[in-house]
Amino acid sequence: DGEDVVSIERILTVMFTDIANFSAAAERLPAARIAAYLNEHFAMLGRCVEAESGTIDKFIGDCLMAFWGAPEKMKDHAPRAARAALAIAAAMREENDRRAAVGRPRLRLRIGLHSGPVVVGNIGAPGRTNYTIVGDTVNIGNRLEQLGKVLSRDEDTTILISAETAALLGPEFEMESLGPRRVRGRNGEVEIFRLTGVKPAA
Known part of the structure; x- marks a missing residue:
């Protein structure tokens, strides 16, 4: 049972999701309606994440954070995250x-x-720890989601992935390069791709 106390470093893939302009739209709705909608939305996200054996880390407002590659080690953490997205x-x-x-x-x-290295473990204050991941990789995943504000093309869902994640995906995944972009909190630029689909299995 030592394993659940010790923090370990692991390479995995993190996902962030966020509903665009949700706060503004929600201002006009009764609280019960907002709660009902978010519960439904998070249930849908949860089904997609869990179908690919992902771990839901937390819900923050209308955002979800999830990851693949812990507690169980996964060689295919990036393809699973991409399929879930x-x-x-x-x-x-x-x-x-x-x-x-x-x-x-x-x-x-x-x-x-x-995708990248994170510290995985029970992290928090005494009596209030959560099994979670921390590190630069988490921040970059979050920043990629936020970049969707400027890189969205009017589609219902914009999926932006880093070059690190793209490199771990097989040829069946369809993506387009959006070139290098500056990402807050990261020195230099991050190569970004838009994930658009997956070819049907032959």
Whole structure:
């Protein structure tokens, strides 16, 4: 049982998701309606993450943080995270089609994925620890999601991934290079790709 106390370093893939302009839209809605919508949204995200054996770390407002590669080691942490992101995009499209059918506005989601070294373990104050991951990799994943604000192309879901994640994906994943971008908190530039799909298995 020592394993759950000790912090270890591990290479894994982290995901951040965020609903664009949700706070502004939510201001006009009753609290019960916002809570019901978020519960439904997070249940959908959870299904997509867990279908690819991801670990949900936390929900912050309308954001989700999840990761692949701990507690169980995974060689394919990046492909699993990418498939989960694409599944979320498909679910958002369906949900938005339903919203549009009853005259509600479409919601936009941003997703950021980044792979790299993190510290994994039970972290927090005495009596209030959480099994979580910390480190630069986590911050970059979060910044990639935020970059979606400027790199979104009017699609329901924008998925931005780092070159580190892209390098771990097989040829079946479809992506386009968006070139190097400055990311807050990182020296130099980060090479960014837009993940757009996966080719059907032959």
